[in-house]
Amino acid sequence: MRDYSPKQERGRQRVNRLLDAAAEVFGEVGYEAATTILIAERAATSVGSLYQFFPNKEAIAKALAERYVATWEAQTAAMPIERFTEMTVEQMTDAFIEPLREFIRDNRDFHVLFASSQTSRALAEAIHPADEALLQRTDAVFALMRPDLSAAERRRYGLIGRYIVKGLLAAVAYSDELDFDTVFDELKHVMNRYLEPIMRREETLPSDHSP
Amino acid sequence: MRDYSPKQERGRQRVNRLLDAAAEVFGEVGYEAATTILIAERAATSVGSLYQFFPNKEAIAKALAERYVATWEAQTAAMPIERFTEMTVEQMTDAFIEPLREFIRDNRDFHVLFASSQTSRALAEAIHPADEALLQRTDAVFALMRPDLSAAERRRYGLIGRYIVKGLLAAVAYSDELDFDTVFDELKHVMNRYLEPIMRREETLPSDHSP
């Protein structure tokens, strides 16, 4: 297989410009409708250069997803996981959602990629590792705060939470009726209400969600 | 402009077969990747015939969305809106989610269409009326149960609720870790928790979500 990694500084810069362009174009027209030529043009380069660094369109999406995850992880690294032990549910939700809010504010196009992954089988596979990386953190927090939960339960709550988040990120991206901060405020509220019974450890198993 | 509505019983049947086929194909490969020829073949007919009834691919999606809404409305008609006044929040959620659960059970491919509408500008426009129709019902219920809410608030809660629902429908469609009923049970739980403070009319305005 060919080696697509840039060897020179010039190449590294171009890769970043291409990813910026891809984020924009995906954001504007969606993954499917985005053409490699359009992306290249937006990055002020030629298709040839694009294909010098990416074997195909899918790989662009994948690299972009990875860059998002890396950015996200760098940002969340500021809040070490141990800090969560001493938090209330509200604080914990804040600790999750507020960085997300800022992240999305800076990366408005983020969501399209993940939304499109529902539409394109190939993209779904490309995105999956990134998707999975995001789950790790919730899992770790659940494990810390509710050690009595089974791995399956942690996973379930993590997944459901992620789908809620994705649902509301769609709201940010596509609804012109709901403004940015409203959605995040609602998201915090939803998550608080969802997680509160789960996090109260003195309760009976919350999987049956009974009071 | 041509008239695409079927004039005879045979035509109506063919349209339905085409929509069935379209639902399947959209479900399998997504809207973008679905080809008109594939849809026609799945309906055991020819492209030529397909274009007899639909001016273009978008129109198929639109008609399909409309058929979904009609089916949904027929199903929910069984529960007249006045009945909601005497319900607890749990009952109300049940009254919403259980029919949805059954609807989705019968129309597994439903979600893809709505997910794809996030990806394709054209499709979004085609789907929008259907999307809007679904919002009417929540709005009506809110109006009935919390007449003190402003139209904007009703709309906001309706929209947010819809995005949560969409988020979890994606879980049904794409996650092989979460099974059908688990998702719907979680969805009910989430909605209950979300709506409860909103529906408690003796509370202060829930928009600020303070206890």
Next chain:
Amino acid sequence: MRDYSPKQERGRQRVNRLLDAAAEVFGEVGYEAATTILIAERAATSVGSLYQFFPNKEAIAKALAERYVATWEAQTAAMPIERFTEMTVEQMTDAFIEPLREFIRDNRDFHVLFASSQTSRALAEAIHPADEALLQRTDAVFALMRPDLSAAERRRYGLIGRYIVKGLLAAVAYSDELDFDTVFDELKHVMNRYLEPIMRREETLPSDHSP
């Protein structure tokens, strides 16, 4: 998989025109350099039509090879295999080469395809069945006239003979110094001399080619 076979008479005609065009174009520029658009244009149609009937360029070559074989077989059917028993080696060679001469006269472009199959892995696979079909006949004749030969020997002589033929067909196709009939006369001579000791059944095993 899609069905590429023509369903209407019109389609069948177009397929034949496309194969004619392909033969020409392959003959002129070779398989690799032949473009599907060029072939389509030569057949006075559009690429789209070409791809209606052939999944890819390789398939065109394959179909063409098959048509050659079919033509060839129709022509050789006139000389039933039993007739070979009563022939001298010269007559047998004649019975092989003269129809080949006529076939090539009518299908000048034939050779390019088989020559190109040495150059393109994909093409080689596509051509192989046709190639193999041609071997059947020599094999049958050897079996009839020299029943004492082992299958391996028959195959060897058949293969070598075929490579000689191919070699000289290249001469017809590419050499502007050797004219058509000269090459075939030489070919007959070569084959006669090659086959004579093999065909003389009273000889010792001809594999050692001793007098």
Next chain:
Amino acid sequence: MRDYSPKQERGRQRVNRLLDAAAEVFGEVGYEAATTILIAERAATSVGSLYQFFPNKEAIAKALAERYVATWEAQTAAMPIERFTEMTVEQMTDAFIEPLREFIRDNRDFHVLFASSQTSRALAEAIHPADEALLQRTDAVFALMRPDLSAAERRRYGLIGRYIVKGLLAAVAYSDELDFDTVFDELKHVMNRYLEPIMRREETLPSDHSP
């Protein structure tokens, strides 16, 4: 025009490495499918360097062909042409084929280049001088042994012989059913039988190949 000839010892080595790489790559994927980048990589250098020494891809093939001819000529120089006068046809054939056998054993990829030259017009022109050089030797031998043959006849027998050789070299290169030495043994046999009547000078003109 630029001067592409290597000026230093290091350059000469690099050219040779590039030709080695080219031979390999042509042998593996054919001339058309071989990319300059692949050749450069195989030679453990970069395209940029490749173009330092060759103006284009065709020139690589040409240089390679020339190197083959030079190698071949060095090898055959051991057998001065006068020695042929005292040989039987069998010995003469041996004197031709055995060095060829050794040459091909050492240069397995040789044939692809010449086969590809049938497929690519441009390559054919590049190869032609090399091709022609190989003909000189047969011509010289014919002239020596059969001074009564016309130049045209010598040329004809030389060409036909060369096409037979090429045909069987293809067998070596592409047939996995015929092994290396079998093919050369058969080749010797074929050439012996072909040349014998031509070389018998007491015969009538062999062009009519009558006994």
Next chain:
DNA sequence: AATGAATGAGAATTCATTCAT
């Protein structure tokens, strides 16, 4: 001189839509 990035024309292939039969 060496590396590998940059370019862009050109190739194969797809597919919504129109049209002939």
Next chain:
DNA sequence: AATGAATGAATTCTCATTCAT
């Protein structure tokens, strides 16, 4: 009306060759 053939613009991707570092 029904079928499936026809069209060609658009898309992804390749690669010989040139250029910047």
